[in-house]
Amino acid sequence: MADTIHIDGHPISPDHYINGRRVTSTETFETFCPVDQKVLGKISAGLDEHVDAAVGAAQAAFPGWAALGAAGRLPYLERFAEEIGKREEALALAEANDAGVLLSRMRHGIVPRAMLNITWFAKEALTLQDRVIETAQAIHQVRHDPAGICAIITPWNSPLMLATWKAGPALASGNTVVIKPPEWAPLTTSLLADAADAAGLPPGVFNVVQGMGATTGARLVSDPRLARISFTGSVPTAKLVASAAAANLVPCSLELGGKSPFIVLADADLDAAAATGALMYRNAGQVCLAGTRFLVHESIRDAFVEKMRAVVANLVVGDPRDPATEVGPIIHPRQVERVAGFVERAKAAGATTLWGGERHDFGPQYFQPTMFCDVSNDAEIVQQEVFGPVLVMQSFASDEEAIALANSTVYGLGGICYGEQDHAQAVADQVRTGFIWINSFTIRDLAAPFGGRGQSGVGREGGEWSFDFFCDVKDVITPKHPFKASFAHR
Numbered sequence: 001m002a003d004t005i006h007i008d009g010h011p012i013s014p015d016h017y018i019n020g021r022r023v024t025s026t027e028t029f030e031t032f033c034p035v036d037q038k039v040l041g042k043i044s045a046g047l048d049e050h051v052d053a054a055v056g057a058a059q060a061a062f063p064g065w066a067a068l069g070a071a072g073r074l075p076y077l078e079r080f081a082e083e084i085g086k087r088e089e090a091l092a093l094a095e096a097n098d099a100g101v102l103l104s105r106m107r108h109g110i111v112p113r114a115m116l117n118i119t120w121f122a123k124e125a126l127t128l129q130d131r132v133i134e135t136a137q138a139i140h141q142v143r144h145d146p147a148g149i150c151a152i153i154t155p156w157n158s159p160l161m162l163a164t165w166k167a168g169p170a171l172a173s174g175n176t177v178v179i180k181p182p183e184w185a186p187l188t189t190s191l192l193a194d195a196a197d198a199a200g201l202p203p204g205v206f207n208v209v210q211g212m213g214a215t216t217g218a219r220l221v222s223d224p225r226l227a228r229i230s231f232t233g234s235v236p237t238a239k240l241v242a243s244a245a246a247a248n249l250v251p252c253s254l255e256l257g258g259k260s261p262f263i264v265l266a267d268a269d270l271d272a273a274a275a276t277g278a279l280m281y282r283n284a285g286q287v288c289l290a291g292t293r294f295l296v297h298e299s300i301r302d303a304f305v306e307k308m309r310a311v312v313a314n315l316v317v318g319d320p321r322d323p324a325t326e327v328g329p330i331i332h333p334r335q336v337e338r339v340a341g342f343v344e345r346a347k348a349a350g351a352t353t354l355w356g357g358e359r360h361d362f363g364p365q366y367f368q369p370t371m372f373c374d375v376s377n378d379a380e381i382v383q384q385e386v387f388g389p390v391l392v393m394q395s396f397a398s399d400e401e402a403i404a405l406a407n408s409t410v411y412g413l414g415g416i417c418y419g420e421q422d423h424a425q426a427v428a429d430q431v432r433t434g435f436i437w438i439n440s441f442t443i444r445d446l447a448a449p450f451g452g453r454g455q456s457g458v459g460r461e462g463g464e465w466s467f468d469f470f471c472d473v474k475d476v477i478t479p480k481h482p483f484k485a486s487f488a489h490r
Contacts, residue, residue: 020203
Protein backbone atom coordinates (compact mmCIF):
# COMPACT_ATOMS: atom_id res chain seq x y z
CA MET A 1 0.00 0.00 0.00
CA ALA A 2 1.37 3.41 -1.01
CA ASP A 3 1.24 6.44 1.27
CA THR A 4 -0.65 9.63 0.45
CA ILE A 5 1.50 12.05 -1.53
CA HIS A 6 1.75 15.67 -0.43
CA ILE A 7 2.70 18.51 -2.80
CA ASP A 8 3.16 21.75 -0.88
CA GLY A 9 0.53 20.61 1.62
CA HIS A 10 -1.96 19.33 -0.95
CA PRO A 11 -2.76 15.61 -0.47
CA ILE A 12 -2.92 13.35 -3.52
CA SER A 13 -4.07 9.74 -3.43
CA PRO A 14 -1.61 7.27 -4.97
CA ASP A 15 -4.37 4.73 -5.61
CA HIS A 16 -6.66 3.87 -8.48
CA TYR A 17 -10.21 5.22 -8.60
CA ILE A 18 -12.62 2.43 -9.54
CA ASN A 19 -16.40 2.36 -9.18
CA GLY A 20 -16.44 5.45 -6.98
CA ARG A 21 -13.78 4.39 -4.49
CA ARG A 22 -10.02 4.26 -4.08
CA VAL A 23 -8.40 0.89 -4.73
CA THR A 24 -4.82 0.12 -3.74
CA SER A 25 -2.39 -2.29 -5.35
CA THR A 26 0.31 -4.60 -4.07
CA GLU A 27 2.62 -3.31 -6.79
CA THR A 28 3.81 0.30 -7.06
CA PHE A 29 6.01 2.56 -9.14
CA GLU A 30 7.71 5.85 -8.27
CA THR A 31 7.00 9.27 -9.65
CA PHE A 32 9.55 12.04 -9.21
CA CYS A 33 10.13 15.72 -9.91
CA PRO A 34 12.13 16.42 -13.09
CA VAL A 35 13.58 19.60 -11.58
CA ASP A 36 15.66 17.92 -8.89
CA GLN A 37 14.87 14.20 -9.37
CA LYS A 38 13.27 14.11 -5.92
CA VAL A 39 10.89 11.17 -5.46
CA LEU A 40 7.38 12.51 -4.94
CA GLY A 41 5.88 9.20 -3.92
CA LYS A 42 4.86 5.70 -4.87
CA ILE A 43 1.85 5.06 -7.11
CA SER A 44 -0.37 1.99 -7.17
CA ALA A 45 0.34 0.02 -10.35
CA GLY A 46 -2.62 -1.44 -12.17
CA LEU A 47 -2.73 -5.22 -12.37
CA ASP A 48 -5.06 -7.17 -14.64
CA GLU A 49 -7.63 -7.35 -11.86
CA HIS A 50 -7.74 -3.56 -11.53
CA VAL A 51 -8.17 -2.99 -15.27
CA ASP A 52 -10.88 -5.64 -15.46
CA ALA A 53 -12.68 -4.15 -12.45
CA ALA A 54 -12.57 -0.63 -13.90
CA VAL A 55 -13.97 -1.75 -17.24
CA GLY A 56 -16.62 -3.79 -15.44
CA ALA A 57 -17.61 -0.78 -13.32
CA ALA A 58 -17.86 1.39 -16.43
CA GLN A 59 -19.97 -1.26 -18.13
CA ALA A 60 -22.39 -1.45 -15.18
CA ALA A 61 -22.68 2.35 -14.93
CA PHE A 62 -23.20 2.96 -18.65
CA PRO A 63 -26.96 2.31 -18.99
CA GLY A 64 -27.90 4.69 -16.18
CA TRP A 65 -25.53 7.45 -17.29
CA ALA A 66 -26.63 7.18 -20.91
CA ALA A 67 -30.30 7.24 -19.94
CA LEU A 68 -29.94 10.63 -18.24
CA GLY A 69 -29.68 12.36 -21.59
CA ALA A 70 -27.55 15.43 -22.24
CA ALA A 71 -29.75 17.66 -20.07
CA GLY A 72 -29.61 15.22 -17.16
CA ARG A 73 -25.82 14.92 -17.39
CA LEU A 74 -25.24 18.67 -17.59
CA PRO A 75 -25.55 19.43 -13.83
CA TYR A 76 -23.10 16.64 -12.97
CA LEU A 77 -20.54 17.90 -15.46
CA GLU A 78 -20.95 21.52 -14.41
CA ARG A 79 -20.23 20.45 -10.83
CA PHE A 80 -17.27 18.44 -12.09
CA ALA A 81 -15.80 21.59 -13.65
CA GLU A 82 -16.48 23.55 -10.46
CA GLU A 83 -14.63 20.93 -8.42
CA ILE A 84 -11.70 21.14 -10.82
CA GLY A 85 -11.66 24.89 -10.21
CA LYS A 86 -11.67 24.38 -6.45
CA ARG A 87 -8.50 22.32 -6.89
CA GLU A 88 -6.73 24.83 -9.11
CA GLU A 89 -3.68 25.29 -6.90
CA ALA A 90 -3.35 21.58 -6.12
CA LEU A 91 -3.58 20.70 -9.82
CA ALA A 92 -1.15 23.42 -10.84
CA LEU A 93 1.43 22.44 -8.23
CA ALA A 94 1.02 18.73 -8.96
CA GLU A 95 1.72 19.07 -12.69
CA ALA A 96 4.53 21.56 -12.17
CA ASN A 97 6.22 19.13 -9.78
CA ASP A 98 5.29 15.92 -11.57
CA ALA A 99 5.72 16.91 -15.23
CA GLY A 100 7.78 20.11 -15.11
CA VAL A 101 5.07 22.24 -16.72
CA LEU A 102 5.37 25.96 -15.88
CA LEU A 103 3.36 26.70 -12.73
CA SER A 104 2.22 30.05 -14.15
CA ARG A 105 0.93 28.32 -17.28
CA MET A 106 -0.94 25.77 -15.17
CA ARG A 107 -2.64 28.46 -13.10
CA HIS A 108 -3.57 30.85 -15.86
CA GLY A 109 -3.96 28.59 -18.88
CA ILE A 110 -4.28 24.86 -18.36
CA VAL A 111 -6.53 24.58 -15.30
CA PRO A 112 -9.08 27.08 -16.68
CA ARG A 113 -8.93 25.22 -20.01
CA ALA A 114 -9.52 21.91 -18.21
CA MET A 115 -12.68 23.33 -16.68
CA LEU A 116 -13.83 24.61 -20.07
CA ASN A 117 -13.15 21.22 -21.65
CA ILE A 118 -15.85 19.79 -19.39
CA THR A 119 -18.48 22.54 -19.50
CA TRP A 120 -18.23 23.38 -23.22
CA PHE A 121 -18.85 19.83 -24.36
CA ALA A 122 -21.54 19.30 -21.73
CA LYS A 123 -23.50 22.25 -23.11
CA GLU A 124 -22.76 21.46 -26.74
CA ALA A 125 -24.15 17.95 -26.25
CA LEU A 126 -27.60 19.49 -25.77
CA THR A 127 -27.71 20.22 -29.51
CA LEU A 128 -26.83 16.72 -30.73
CA GLN A 129 -30.35 15.46 -31.39
CA ASP A 130 -31.53 18.51 -33.32
CA ARG A 131 -30.18 17.55 -36.73
CA VAL A 132 -32.87 16.82 -39.31
CA ILE A 133 -32.44 16.00 -42.99
CA GLU A 134 -35.64 16.37 -44.99
CA THR A 135 -36.06 14.90 -48.46
CA ALA A 136 -39.04 14.45 -50.77
CA GLN A 137 -39.55 10.93 -49.43
CA ALA A 138 -38.77 11.11 -45.73
CA ILE A 139 -37.56 12.95 -42.65
CA HIS A 140 -34.23 11.74 -41.31
CA GLN A 141 -33.51 12.46 -37.66
CA VAL A 142 -29.77 12.08 -37.11
CA ARG A 143 -29.09 10.89 -33.56
CA HIS A 144 -25.82 10.70 -31.67
CA ASP A 145 -26.20 7.77 -29.30
CA PRO A 146 -23.52 7.12 -26.67
CA ALA A 147 -21.12 4.40 -27.78
CA GLY A 148 -20.37 2.72 -24.43
CA ILE A 149 -17.14 2.31 -22.49
CA CYS A 150 -14.28 4.57 -23.58
CA ALA A 151 -10.63 3.96 -22.79
CA ILE A 152 -8.62 7.18 -22.57
CA ILE A 153 -4.83 7.05 -22.58
CA THR A 154 -3.02 10.35 -22.04
CA PRO A 155 0.60 11.51 -22.51
CA TRP A 156 3.04 12.96 -20.02
CA ASN A 157 3.58 16.37 -21.61
CA SER A 158 0.11 17.74 -20.73
CA PRO A 159 -1.85 15.13 -18.77
CA LEU A 160 -4.50 17.36 -17.18
CA MET A 161 -5.46 19.24 -20.33
CA LEU A 162 -5.61 16.11 -22.46
CA ALA A 163 -7.50 14.02 -19.90
CA THR A 164 -10.28 16.62 -19.77
CA TRP A 165 -10.10 17.29 -23.54
CA LYS A 166 -11.00 13.63 -24.11
CA ALA A 167 -13.18 12.89 -21.08
CA GLY A 168 -15.28 16.04 -21.64
CA PRO A 169 -16.95 14.95 -24.89
CA ALA A 170 -16.93 11.27 -23.91
CA LEU A 171 -18.90 11.92 -20.71
CA ALA A 172 -21.12 14.56 -22.29
CA SER A 173 -22.09 12.06 -24.98
CA GLY A 174 -23.28 9.61 -22.32
CA ASN A 175 -20.30 7.27 -22.25
CA THR A 176 -18.43 6.00 -19.22
CA VAL A 177 -14.63 6.24 -19.14
CA VAL A 178 -11.53 4.47 -17.91
CA ILE A 179 -8.45 6.71 -17.95
CA LYS A 180 -4.91 5.37 -17.93
CA PRO A 181 -2.67 8.36 -17.08
CA PRO A 182 1.02 8.54 -18.04
CA GLU A 183 3.33 6.70 -15.66
CA TRP A 184 5.78 9.64 -15.74
CA ALA A 185 3.12 12.15 -14.64
CA PRO A 186 0.06 10.55 -12.99
CA LEU A 187 -0.75 13.00 -10.19
CA THR A 188 -3.19 15.44 -11.79
CA THR A 189 -5.36 12.58 -13.06
CA SER A 190 -5.68 11.32 -9.49
CA LEU A 191 -6.86 14.78 -8.45
CA LEU A 192 -9.36 14.70 -11.33
CA ALA A 193 -10.83 11.57 -9.76
CA ASP A 194 -11.28 13.50 -6.50
CA ALA A 195 -13.10 16.23 -8.42
CA ALA A 196 -15.38 13.69 -10.14
CA ASP A 197 -16.17 12.08 -6.80
CA ALA A 198 -16.93 15.40 -5.10
CA ALA A 199 -19.16 16.37 -8.03
CA GLY A 200 -21.28 13.27 -7.42
CA LEU A 201 -20.65 11.50 -10.69
CA PRO A 202 -22.27 8.08 -10.26
CA PRO A 203 -19.86 5.24 -9.36
CA GLY A 204 -18.32 3.68 -12.44
CA VAL A 205 -18.84 6.67 -14.73
CA PHE A 206 -15.29 7.97 -14.24
CA ASN A 207 -12.49 5.51 -13.47
CA VAL A 208 -8.71 5.90 -13.24
CA VAL A 209 -6.25 3.01 -13.41
CA GLN A 210 -2.56 3.87 -13.15
CA GLY A 211 0.36 1.82 -14.39
CA MET A 212 2.82 1.06 -17.15
CA GLY A 213 1.75 1.27 -20.75
CA ALA A 214 3.20 -2.13 -21.61
CA THR A 215 1.13 -3.88 -18.93
CA THR A 216 -1.78 -1.80 -17.61
CA GLY A 217 -2.31 0.03 -20.89
CA ALA A 218 -2.01 -3.12 -22.97
CA ARG A 219 -4.58 -4.92 -20.83
CA LEU A 220 -6.98 -1.98 -21.11
CA VAL A 221 -6.89 -1.52 -24.89
CA SER A 222 -7.32 -5.26 -25.53
CA ASP A 223 -10.55 -5.51 -23.52
CA PRO A 224 -13.39 -6.55 -25.86
CA ARG A 225 -15.95 -4.63 -23.80
CA LEU A 226 -14.59 -1.28 -24.98
CA ALA A 227 -16.54 0.79 -27.48
CA ARG A 228 -13.88 3.45 -28.15
CA ILE A 229 -10.17 4.07 -27.53
CA SER A 230 -8.76 7.60 -27.49
CA PHE A 231 -4.96 7.73 -27.39
CA THR A 232 -2.39 10.51 -27.48
CA GLY A 233 1.26 9.54 -27.58
CA SER A 234 4.02 8.14 -29.76
CA VAL A 235 3.70 6.48 -33.15
CA PRO A 236 5.18 3.11 -32.05
CA THR A 237 2.77 2.87 -29.11
CA ALA A 238 -0.15 3.94 -31.30
CA LYS A 239 0.55 1.02 -33.63
CA LEU A 240 0.34 -1.38 -30.68
CA VAL A 241 -2.90 0.25 -29.51
CA ALA A 242 -4.41 0.07 -33.00
CA SER A 243 -3.39 -3.56 -33.38
CA ALA A 244 -5.04 -4.50 -30.08
CA ALA A 245 -8.17 -2.53 -30.98
CA ALA A 246 -8.35 -4.14 -34.41
CA ALA A 247 -8.70 -7.57 -32.84
CA ASN A 248 -12.03 -6.40 -31.38
CA LEU A 249 -12.94 -3.90 -34.12
CA VAL A 250 -12.88 -1.03 -31.63
CA PRO A 251 -12.65 2.42 -33.27
CA CYS A 252 -9.57 4.45 -32.29
CA SER A 253 -8.72 8.12 -32.24
CA LEU A 254 -4.93 8.50 -32.40
CA GLU A 255 -3.30 11.89 -31.84
CA LEU A 256 0.41 11.41 -32.39
CA GLY A 257 3.58 13.39 -32.94
CA GLY A 258 4.79 15.77 -35.56
CA LYS A 259 7.69 17.46 -37.29
CA SER A 260 5.76 20.53 -38.24
CA PRO A 261 7.12 23.24 -40.55
CA PHE A 262 7.64 26.83 -39.41
CA ILE A 263 7.73 28.73 -42.71
CA VAL A 264 9.18 32.24 -42.82
CA LEU A 265 8.51 33.90 -46.19
CA ALA A 266 10.56 36.75 -47.61
CA ASP A 267 7.81 39.28 -46.81
CA ALA A 268 7.36 38.13 -43.18
CA ASP A 269 7.54 40.40 -40.15
CA LEU A 270 10.85 39.03 -38.87
CA ASP A 271 10.52 40.40 -35.36
CA ALA A 272 7.12 38.74 -34.94
CA ALA A 273 8.32 35.50 -36.54
CA ALA A 274 11.40 35.37 -34.30
CA ALA A 275 9.35 35.99 -31.15
CA THR A 276 6.95 33.23 -32.11
CA GLY A 277 9.85 30.99 -33.08
CA ALA A 278 11.21 31.15 -29.54
CA LEU A 279 7.87 29.79 -28.27
CA MET A 280 8.82 26.45 -29.84
CA TYR A 281 11.00 25.92 -26.75
CA ARG A 282 7.97 26.12 -24.45
CA ASN A 283 7.61 23.10 -22.18
CA ALA A 284 11.23 22.28 -23.09
CA GLY A 285 10.09 21.53 -26.63
CA GLN A 286 7.84 18.71 -25.44
CA VAL A 287 4.90 19.93 -27.51
CA CYS A 288 3.55 17.83 -30.37
CA LEU A 289 2.20 20.77 -32.34
CA ALA A 290 5.37 22.90 -32.21
CA GLY A 291 6.94 24.03 -35.47
CA THR A 292 10.31 22.31 -35.19
CA ARG A 293 11.48 22.56 -38.84
CA PHE A 294 12.21 26.18 -39.68
CA LEU A 295 11.99 26.84 -43.42
CA VAL A 296 13.33 30.36 -44.04
CA HIS A 297 13.60 32.19 -47.35
CA GLU A 298 17.25 32.51 -48.31
CA SER A 299 17.01 36.29 -48.78
CA ILE A 300 16.14 36.93 -45.12
CA ARG A 301 17.78 33.92 -43.51
CA ASP A 302 20.71 35.72 -41.87
CA ALA A 303 18.54 38.55 -40.59
CA PHE A 304 16.01 36.11 -39.16
CA VAL A 305 18.72 34.01 -37.49
CA GLU A 306 20.10 37.03 -35.66
CA LYS A 307 16.69 38.22 -34.54
CA MET A 308 15.69 34.80 -33.21
CA ARG A 309 19.12 34.29 -31.63
CA ALA A 310 18.61 37.50 -29.66
CA VAL A 311 15.19 36.36 -28.42
CA VAL A 312 16.42 32.89 -27.47
CA ALA A 313 19.43 34.31 -25.64
CA ASN A 314 17.06 36.02 -23.22
CA LEU A 315 14.94 32.98 -22.44
CA VAL A 316 14.99 32.11 -18.75
CA VAL A 317 15.76 28.43 -18.18
CA GLY A 318 14.97 27.26 -14.67
CA ASP A 319 12.58 25.84 -12.12
CA PRO A 320 9.04 25.70 -13.55
CA ARG A 321 7.69 26.72 -10.15
CA ASP A 322 9.56 30.05 -10.44
CA PRO A 323 7.30 32.63 -12.16
CA ALA A 324 10.29 34.01 -14.08
CA THR A 325 11.04 30.67 -15.79
CA GLU A 326 10.19 30.29 -19.47
CA VAL A 327 11.88 26.95 -20.26
CA GLY A 328 11.72 24.11 -17.76
CA PRO A 329 13.10 20.58 -17.56
CA ILE A 330 12.80 17.53 -19.78
CA ILE A 331 10.50 15.17 -17.93
CA HIS A 332 12.60 12.02 -17.47
CA PRO A 333 16.23 10.85 -17.67
CA ARG A 334 15.30 8.49 -20.52
CA GLN A 335 13.90 11.41 -22.48
CA VAL A 336 17.01 13.49 -21.76
CA GLU A 337 19.18 10.72 -23.18
CA ARG A 338 16.93 10.47 -26.23
CA VAL A 339 17.25 14.20 -26.90
CA ALA A 340 21.01 14.14 -26.32
CA GLY A 341 21.31 11.24 -28.75
CA PHE A 342 19.60 13.21 -31.52
CA VAL A 343 21.92 16.15 -30.88
CA GLU A 344 25.12 14.10 -30.90
CA ARG A 345 24.13 12.26 -34.07
CA ALA A 346 23.26 15.54 -35.80
CA LYS A 347 26.67 16.96 -34.91
CA ALA A 348 28.42 13.79 -36.09
CA ALA A 349 26.56 14.02 -39.40
CA GLY A 350 27.94 17.54 -39.96
CA ALA A 351 25.08 19.79 -38.84
CA THR A 352 26.06 23.31 -37.80
CA THR A 353 24.96 24.43 -34.34
CA LEU A 354 23.53 27.95 -34.49
CA TRP A 355 22.99 28.02 -30.72
CA GLY A 356 22.75 25.58 -27.83
CA GLY A 357 23.67 21.99 -28.52
CA GLU A 358 24.65 21.01 -24.96
CA ARG A 359 23.09 19.96 -21.68
CA HIS A 360 22.14 22.93 -19.53
CA ASP A 361 23.95 23.48 -16.26
CA PHE A 362 20.72 24.18 -14.33
CA GLY A 363 20.25 20.47 -13.67
CA PRO A 364 20.62 16.94 -15.08
CA GLN A 365 17.24 17.04 -16.84
CA TYR A 366 17.80 20.36 -18.59
CA PHE A 367 18.98 20.91 -22.15
CA GLN A 368 19.95 24.16 -23.85
CA PRO A 369 17.51 25.58 -26.40
CA THR A 370 19.17 24.41 -29.62
CA MET A 371 19.03 25.18 -33.34
CA PHE A 372 20.82 23.30 -36.12
CA CYS A 373 21.33 24.24 -39.77
CA ASP A 374 23.33 23.01 -42.81
CA VAL A 375 21.58 19.66 -42.97
CA SER A 376 20.30 17.55 -45.83
CA ASN A 377 16.56 17.06 -46.02
CA ASP A 378 16.89 13.34 -45.39
CA ALA A 379 18.87 13.86 -42.16
CA GLU A 380 17.46 12.25 -39.02
CA ILE A 381 17.25 15.62 -37.24
CA VAL A 382 14.99 16.87 -40.08
CA GLN A 383 12.81 13.83 -40.49
CA GLN A 384 12.30 12.50 -36.94
CA GLU A 385 10.51 14.00 -33.94
CA VAL A 386 12.94 14.87 -31.12
CA PHE A 387 10.38 16.04 -28.54
CA GLY A 388 12.85 18.29 -26.77
CA PRO A 389 14.22 21.85 -27.12
CA VAL A 390 15.94 21.09 -30.43
CA LEU A 391 15.02 22.77 -33.72
CA VAL A 392 16.44 22.66 -37.24
CA MET A 393 16.59 25.34 -39.96
CA GLN A 394 16.61 24.97 -43.75
CA SER A 395 16.55 27.60 -46.48
CA PHE A 396 14.44 27.81 -49.62
CA ALA A 397 14.49 29.93 -52.76
CA SER A 398 10.86 29.74 -53.91
CA ASP A 399 7.38 29.06 -52.58
CA GLU A 400 7.35 25.78 -54.47
CA GLU A 401 10.52 24.66 -52.70
CA ALA A 402 9.14 25.71 -49.31
CA ILE A 403 5.96 23.71 -49.90
CA ALA A 404 7.91 20.66 -51.08
CA LEU A 405 10.11 20.79 -47.97
CA ALA A 406 7.11 21.30 -45.71
CA ASN A 407 5.46 18.20 -47.13
CA SER A 408 8.58 16.00 -47.13
CA THR A 409 8.16 14.09 -43.86
CA VAL A 410 5.87 11.23 -42.85
CA TYR A 411 4.14 13.54 -40.38
CA GLY A 412 1.33 16.02 -40.93
CA LEU A 413 0.13 17.47 -37.64
CA GLY A 414 0.52 21.25 -37.60
CA GLY A 415 2.33 24.14 -39.19
CA ILE A 416 3.07 27.85 -38.96
CA CYS A 417 3.51 30.30 -41.82
CA TYR A 418 4.73 33.90 -41.46
CA GLY A 419 4.40 36.32 -44.35
CA GLU A 420 2.14 38.88 -45.99
CA GLN A 421 -1.40 37.67 -45.34
CA ASP A 422 -2.45 36.64 -48.86
CA HIS A 423 0.99 35.22 -49.63
CA ALA A 424 1.06 33.19 -46.42
CA GLN A 425 -2.48 31.96 -47.06
CA ALA A 426 -1.55 30.74 -50.54
CA VAL A 427 1.41 28.79 -49.18
CA ALA A 428 -0.47 27.44 -46.17
CA ASP A 429 -3.24 26.11 -48.41
CA GLN A 430 -0.74 23.73 -50.04
CA VAL A 431 0.87 22.36 -46.88
CA ARG A 432 -0.42 18.85 -46.11
CA THR A 433 -1.25 19.10 -42.43
CA GLY A 434 -4.15 18.88 -40.00
CA PHE A 435 -3.99 22.58 -39.16
CA ILE A 436 -1.74 25.56 -39.81
CA TRP A 437 -1.47 28.96 -38.18
CA ILE A 438 -0.88 32.08 -40.25
CA ASN A 439 1.19 34.77 -38.50
CA SER A 440 0.23 33.24 -35.12
CA PHE A 441 0.54 30.18 -32.91
CA THR A 442 -1.62 28.07 -30.55
CA ILE A 443 -4.88 29.85 -31.30
CA ARG A 444 -7.33 27.10 -30.43
CA ASP A 445 -11.09 26.83 -30.17
CA LEU A 446 -13.05 23.93 -28.75
CA ALA A 447 -15.42 24.02 -31.71
CA ALA A 448 -12.61 23.56 -34.25
CA PRO A 449 -11.07 20.24 -35.38
CA PHE A 450 -7.68 19.09 -34.12
CA GLY A 451 -5.67 16.19 -35.52
CA GLY A 452 -3.10 15.20 -38.07
CA ARG A 453 -2.36 13.37 -41.29
CA GLY A 454 0.01 10.53 -42.07
CA GLN A 455 2.04 9.36 -39.07
CA SER A 456 0.60 12.22 -37.01
CA GLY A 457 -2.58 10.36 -36.32
CA VAL A 458 -6.03 9.13 -37.22
CA GLY A 459 -9.22 11.11 -36.69
CA ARG A 460 -10.07 14.55 -35.37
CA GLU A 461 -10.91 15.87 -31.92
CA GLY A 462 -12.87 18.98 -31.02
CA GLY A 463 -16.41 20.20 -31.62
CA GLU A 464 -18.67 17.95 -33.66
CA TRP A 465 -15.70 15.77 -34.58
CA SER A 466 -15.33 14.65 -30.96
CA PHE A 467 -19.02 13.78 -30.80
CA ASP A 468 -18.86 11.89 -34.08
CA PHE A 469 -16.11 9.75 -32.57
CA PHE A 470 -17.55 9.19 -29.11
CA CYS A 471 -21.06 8.48 -30.41
CA ASP A 472 -22.76 5.94 -32.63
CA VAL A 473 -24.45 8.04 -35.29
CA LYS A 474 -27.91 6.71 -36.10
CA ASP A 475 -30.44 7.75 -38.72
CA VAL A 476 -34.11 7.50 -37.67
CA ILE A 477 -36.18 7.59 -40.89
CA THR A 478 -39.85 8.56 -41.03
CA PRO A 479 -41.52 8.37 -44.48
CA LYS A 480 -43.67 11.27 -45.63
CA HIS A 481 -46.03 9.01 -47.54
CA PRO A 482 -47.54 5.61 -46.73
CA PHE A 483 -44.98 2.90 -47.26
CA LYS A 484 -45.94 -0.13 -49.31
CA ALA A 485 -43.75 -3.17 -48.79
CA SER A 486 -42.51 -4.67 -52.00
CA PHE A 487 -39.55 -6.71 -53.15
CA ALA A 488 -39.16 -4.06 -55.81
CA HIS A 489 -37.84 -1.71 -53.13
CA ARG A 490 -34.15 -2.55 -52.96
